[in-house]
Amino acid sequence: MHIKFTKMQGIGNDFVLIDGFSQSIELSAEQIRHLADRHFGVGCDQLLLVEKPINTHADFRYRIFNADGCEVEQCGNGARCFVKFVHEKNLTDKTQICVETANGLIYPKLEDNGLVTVNMGAPRFEPAQIPFIADQSALTYFLNINNIQVEISTVSMGNPHAVQIVENIENAPLQTQGPLIENHTQFPQRVNACFMQIINPHQIKLRVFERGAGETLACGTGACAATVAGIRLGKLQSPVKVVMRGGELNIIWDGENSSVMMTGPAVSVFEGNIEI
DSSP states (O other): OEEEEEEEEETTEEEEEEEESSSOOOOOHHHHHHHHOTTTSOOOSEEEEEEOOSSTTOSEEEEEEETTSOEESOOHHHHHHHHHHHHHTTSOOOSBOOEEETTEEEEEEEOTTSOEEEEOOOOBOSGGGTTOOOSSOOSOEEEEETTEEEEEEEEESSSEEEEEEOSOGGGOOHHHHHHHHHTOTTOTTOOEEEEEEEEETTEEEEEEEETTTEEESOOHHHHHHHHHHHHHTTSOOSSEEEEETTEEEEEEOOSTTOOOEEEEOOEEEEEEEEEO
């Protein structure tokens, strides 16, 4: 099968975008893994498929596949790249679009300065909504990781996150704890493991070990989840600048039942064709 693709990145979180809106595209998990492979394919953290919506209120449908071939519910950096992609491909002339995801509708907006703002919806905290196995809802929980009790906050931004606060992001046990948290039995659908260092009430540093991808240079939903967790714990105040290895995002959250607003860049890297 011959596929035309666009490679894009949002502060280092990189994507292969494919137009399934103008044509019908069906990819197997094996084909997605091949496209995502950085040695034998194009290389990406996630593959994003643009499709016609099922929901009549939406302009597009947005499907997200991690590098391991598994389909997931949400991706914040990908959402920003998505709106840039449909504009560059002349699939819409709207500056704000309504996009259908596996977790509901999102509303990315292309700003005049070229940045993209995404209304990521309201965060969820109930264990069943994460999903996370716990007796009752709480601000923080303790996970047993190799006989070490790790304190986390759980937040769903359409996909699950476990956020822990660390003193120094550079020394965070991401490579050792990340895979264990991702696959912990209390997270039946796995989880993104977020490691957050608080610089001041309006700025954090963040690293994320993403399920199905490993550590990425940035994670948009992780930035939202970490900000929300810090605000709920009384350690952060909106707006919050989130500094990751690939760049920065600005996050606004006004508290319970409010939507999280995420603003940052999205850049096209190159286009190509590949036979798979």
